[in-house]
Amino acid sequence: MSLIGHPIVPGGRFSRKTDMPTPALGLLLVLPALAVILLLFVVPLAASVAGAFEVGGGFGFGNFIKTFELYTSDILFTLMIVSLSTAIIGALAIAIGGYLTLGENPRAVALLRWLYRWPMFVPFIVVGQVLRTFLAKNGLMNNVLIGAGLITPMDATSFLDWRGIVIAFVWKQTPFVALLVAGAMASVDRGTLEAARNLGASRVRILLEILVPQVAGTLMVALVLSFVTMMSVLSVPLMINAQSPTMITADIAFRINAYGDYGVANALGVVSLIASAGVAWLYLRHSVKERA
Amino acid sequence: MMAQIDVTSASQDRPAMGVDLWWIPRGLVLGLLAFVIFGPLANLLLWTVAERWYFPHALPIDYGFSYWGRVFAPRGNATEALANSLTVAGLTVVVSLALAIPAGYALARLRLPFRAVILIAFLIPQAFPNLTVYVNVARLFYQLGLNGTIPGVVLVHVTHGLVYAVWIATAAFSAVDAELEEAARSIGAGALRAFLDVTLPLAAPGLLASAIFVFLESLDEFTGSYFVGAPDVNMLPLLLYTAGAGGNYQVASITALLLLVPSIGFMLVVERFLKSDVLSKVGR
Numbered sequence: 001m002s003l004i005g006h007p008i009v010p011g012g013r014f015s016r017k018t019d020m021p022t023p024a025l026g027l028l029l030v031l032p033a034l035a036v037i038l039l040l041f042v043v044p045l046a047a048s049v050a051g052a053f054e055v056g057g058g059f060g061f062g063n064f065i066k067t068f069e070l071y072t073s074d075i076l077f078t079l080m081i082v083s084l085s086t087a088i089i090g091a092l093a094i095a096i097g098g099y100l101t102l103g104e105n106p107r108a109v110a111l112l113r114w115l116y117r118w119p120m121f122v123p124f125i126v127v128g129q130v131l132r133t134f135l136a137k138n139g140l141m142n143n144v145l146i147g148a149g150l151i152t153p154m155d156a157t158s159f160l161d162w163r164g165i166v167i168a169f170v171w172k173q174t175p176f177v178a179l180l181v182a183g184a185m186a187s188v189d190r191g192t193l194e195a196a197r198n199l200g201a202s203r204v205r206i207l208l209e210i211l212v213p214q215v216a217g218t219l220m221v222a223l224v225l226s227f228v229t230m231m232s233v234l235s236v237p238l239m240i241n242a243q244s245p246t247m248i249t250a251d252i253a254f255r256i257n258a259y260g261d262y263g264v265a266n267a268l269g270v271v272s273l274i275a276s277a278g279v280a281w282l283y284l285r286h287s288v289k290e291r292a
Numbered sequence: 293m294m295a296q297i298d299v300t301s302a303s304q305d306r307p308a309m310g311v312d313l314w315w316i317p318r319g320l321v322l323g324l325l326a327f328v329i330f331g332p333l334a335n336l337l338l339w340t341v342a343e344r345w346y347f348p349h350a351l352p353i354d355y356g357f358s359y360w361g362r363v364f365a366p367r368g369n370a371t372e373a374l375a376n377s378l379t380v381a382g383l384t385v386v387v388s389l390a391l392a393i394p395a396g397y398a399l400a401r402l403r404l405p406f407r408a409v410i411l412i413a414f415l416i417p418q419a420f421p422n423l424t425v426y427v428n429v430a431r432l433f434y435q436l437g438l439n440g441t442i443p444g445v446v447l448v449h450v451t452h453g454l455v456y457a458v459w460i461a462t463a464a465f466s467a468v469d470a471e472l473e474e475a476a477r478s479i480g481a482g483a484l485r486a487f488l489d490v491t492l493p494l495a496a497p498g499l500l501a502s503a504i505f506v507f508l509e510s511l512d513e514f515t516g517s518y519f520v521g522a523p524d525v526n527m528l529p530l531l532l533y534t535a536g537a538g539g540n541y542q543v544a545s546i547t548a549l550l551l552l553v554p555s556i557g558f559m560l561v562v563e564r565f566l567k568s569d570v571l572s573k574v575g576r
Contacts, residue, residue, distance in 0.1 A: 044425045
């Protein structure tokens with residue numbers, strides 16, 4: 001699959017201009033996929049947003065007042081957990097991608113490449129179950145720490161609170177972001193990296209000043225995807241930390257299961273939508289700036 | 293290429309030390325990473341064969357396979373749940389790619405009004421907690437007779453997985469040099485022929501990656517299956533959740549292991565996909 005061997009057409013740019021398809025064709029190709037999103041998500045979504053403002057037959061802000069009375073701490077808790085997880089995931093993904101690209105020992109690089117990807121293929125619901133047993137008071141983590149003499153059995157505590165949720169998110173999402181970041185880093189021009197290395201730049205400096213800026217777009221896309229995924233996960237908070245304070249998704253499930261209270265559940269959904277839209281907007285602003 | 297690096301690193305390290313002391317920090321970091329990744333999985337495996345295990349015992353008190361018998365008993369429904377989960381995930385991949393390949397191509401190559409808005413539109417199903425939405429979907433499906441059917445669950449999973457399918461397909465088509473297709477067009481190939489013979493094969497590794505993500509998303513999906521599928525379409529995540537919520541960690545862990553098997557099978561495919569990706573770079 002050699003790209004060099006391909007005939008390069010003289011005046012390629014010109015032929016692109018004359019071949020420019022109409023916007024209608026593009027829209028036609030996108031339409032079926034968009035229709036699925038529209039009918040199976042946007043319409044029910046609109047119904048649930050409308051439901052957030054429905055109070056006893058009329059419309060009002062009653063559900064939101066009740067939501068902020070009951071769940072302000074849970075909303076802040078959710079935002080902090082997801083933001084912290086996103087930051088840790090970003091840092092770890094850069095470290096992994098950086099070592100895979102710049103590591104000089106091929107055996108260590110091969111080991112890391114083999115190792116880091118495992119959790120990506122573990123479904124969220126399995127992550128919840130696996131970490132619920134691992135982080136518990138008599139889980140393998142505490143047993144190993146006790147066995148190594150680092151803590152006494154009396155000191156063993158359960159990590160099944162906000163820390164457990166952050167650990168679960170980081171454990172599951174880091175490989176996904178690292179895979180995309182490492183892929184982008186691999187396509188950065190080796191010549192630039194080797195030139196910087198020959199001029200005496202340290203590997204950390206090459207990573208932070210050459211590699212990371214070049215893969216910033218990919219990193220942002222991966223982190224935005226991770227952020228919104230974490231905002232929508234129900235199984236992990238339910239299985240690791242269902243007591244208060246907990247995440248918005250667990251509150252929504254509780255509101256519907258325990259009270260059949262669709263108003264407050266929908267209002268919580270709107271809060272979560274605003275948070276995710278904010279992150280997506282940050283990404284859009286960044287990519288518009290890049291292009292300008 | 294590997295051998296070349298090996299020679300240079302060996303020549304740097306060996307004359308100075310005899311033994312590469314860098315393996316101490318490397319070993320520590322890689323060992324810690326291995327514990328963090330495989331520790332939880334080892335814990336899961338222990339639970340699948342633990343007959344009795346409670347605090348403060350570091351390891352299970354009795355080992356045995358009695359819970360495996362319970363899971364695979366005709367009343368356990370695990371085999372049915374496994375078959376349903378795999379069927380739904382497979383169909384979800386087929387439908388998602390049929391929708392995402394034309395959409396991704398258009399987003400990567402063609403002139404589109406509101407391109408950014410369209411891209412963000414596919415993110416919507418991931419950006420909103422699905423719970424309240426799926427309640428409304430379930431109501432709609434009930435009227436259409438789709439509630440509690442496999443096509444109903446597939447449609448929900450397609451909606452959820454399209455963001456991976458479309459975004460990765462778009463990136464895959466963007467990565468293929470547009471001039472190659474133009475070259476094919478200029479020597480007389482039609483638009484469809486140029487797409488099928490040139491662009492699609494070159495984008496195939498990326499499309500395979502998107503298919504894997506969609507498959508795993510479907511396998512992972514819990515909320516939509518619960519509202520649209522249960523109780524008629526029993527699936528593995530539902531089985532796992534019910535067992536875990538009931539405090540039966542053995543059955544939950546065995547079900548979790550069943551979900552892991554196809555996932556790890558897919559890891560081998562991804563391995564192959566990445567190798568071909570690396571190979572394609574060698575030609576440049």
